[in-house]
Amino acid sequence: xxxxxxxxxxxxxxxxxxxxxxxxxxxxxxxxxxxxxxxxxxxxxxxxxxxxxxxxxxxxxxxxxxxxxxxxxxxxxxxxxxxxxxxxxxxxxxxxxxxxxxxxxxxxxxxxxxxxxxxxxxxxxxxxxxxxxxxxxxxxxxxxxxxxxxxxxxxxxxxxxxxxxxxxxxxxxxxxxxxxxxxxxxxxxxxxxxxxxxxxxxxxxxxxxxxxxxxxxxxxxxxxxxxxxxxxxxxxxxxxxxxxxxxxxxxxxxxxxxxxxxxxxxxxxx
Numbered sequence: 001x002x003x004x005x006x007x008x009x010x011x012x013x014x015x016x017x018x019x020x021x022x023x024x025x026x027x028x029x030x031x032x033x034x035x036x037x038x039x040x041x042x043x044x045x046x047x048x049x050x051x052x053x054x055x056x057x058x059x060x061x062x063x064x065x066x067x068x069x070x071x072x073x074x075x076x077x078x079x080x081x082x083x084x085x086x087x088x089x090x091x092x093x094x095x096x097x098x099x100x101x102x103x104x105x106x107x108x109x110x111x112x113x114x115x116x117x118x119x120x121x122x123x124x125x126x127x128x129x130x131x132x133x134x135x136x137x138x139x140x141x142x143x144x145x146x147x148x149x150x151x152x153x154x155x156x157x158x159x160x161x162x163x164x165x166x167x168x169x170x171x172x173x174x175x176x177x178x179x180x181x182x183x184x185x186x187x188x189x190x191x192x193x194x195x196x197x198x199x200x201x202x203x204x205x206x207x208x209x210x211x212x213x214x215x216x217x218x219x220x221x222x223x224x225x226x227x228x229x230x231x232x233x234x235x236x237x238x239x240x241x242x243x244x245x246x247x248x249x250x251x252x253x254x255x256x257x258x259x260x261x262x263x264x265x266x267x268x269x270x
Contacts (some may be wrong), residue, residue, distance in 0.1 A: 025265040043073040046081060054085060058095035084115060087122045091129070115159060121170035124157030128177055148188045148197040186216035186225075193228045206232035223253040 006151040029239040050065030066082040066089060073079050083106045107116060130150045157172035158181070165171060176260035189212035196205035212221060233242035234260035 003176075011038075043069060043078040046072070047078040050082065050085065054089055057092070057187075059089045062089045063093060064213040080110070083109075084118060087119060090251070091122060091126050096126040096130040099123075115163040117168040117170055120157055120164070121168070122163045123163065124174065124177070126152045127154035127157060128181070130154075136157060148185050151181050151188075155185070173196050182216055183221065185221050186212050186221035188220040189216070190221045190224050190228070193225070197228060197231065200235075202232045202235040223249070243263070 016221060046065055050069060052064050052067045053059070053062035060068045063086065069076075069082045070079050070086075083102065087099050087102045087106065090096075090102055100123055103119045103126065103179040106113070106119045107123070110116060110119075113119075127150050143166065154164060155178055161168060162171050162178070163173045189208050193205045193208035193212065196202070205228055208223040209232065212219075213229070214224040226245060230242050230245045230249060233239070233245060
């Protein structure tokens with residue numbers, strides 16, 4: 001061709017060369033096929049060992065198998081299921097932080113997975129359990145005295161589950177745990193309000209008790225919140241507001257005990 005360079009690739013025309021090319025192609029395909037089968041076989045074996053350990057409640061071994069499976073065969077179907085099983089294995093092995101991390105990782109990598117609701121539920125359950133750690137049960141710490149960070153995180157996780165997956169099999173249990181956590185958060189506000197009352201910080205106590213009453217309406221702690229509000233108003237000399245709040249308290253909680261108000265005498269020496 002004038003003015004141009006012509007490129008072409010020679011195709012073997014001899015029969016023995018064609019046969020050799022076909023044989024090489026088949027050999028390569030067989031090697032790749034065997035490699036794929038080996039990957040599936042190895043992933044299956046590891047998953048079977050992990051699942052068996054999990055069923056036998058040998059959670060430490062199960063975790064090792066699952067982690068090994070994820071590291072060696074990260075793109076296998078078994079690795080995806082291993083991620084979910086790992087969340088449960090960590091949780092049952094008393095490692096709530098690891099369970100939370102595993103759940104969050106699964107949610108990030110698989111936002112539309114059919115079992116995303118399970119990952120969210122387990123995240124909330126691990127956070128819920130974290131606030132009842134073994135050390136706190138041993139020393140019998142009053143949970144209302146602890147900062148409610150785990151309770152808030154668990155409540156948020158369960159609320160997300162209820163909102164995104166109202167028909168999930170885990171939603172009814174999540175709703176019940178949300179009620180418990182809501183009461184737990186209300187109790188903490190009462191603890192803080194009493195702390196301020198004991199230190200004569202009546203305005204601060206009034207604010208915390210009012211927040212508790214408005215935010216956690218219906219919680220058992222609301223009765224004590226109203227009681228604190230009455231006491232704080234009295235200490236601040238706001239007698240009309242104290243009387244109005246007392247009426248609300250006695251109407252809704254007739255058994256609430258109120259001390260007799262003690263107004264400062266006009267001749268009190270400062």
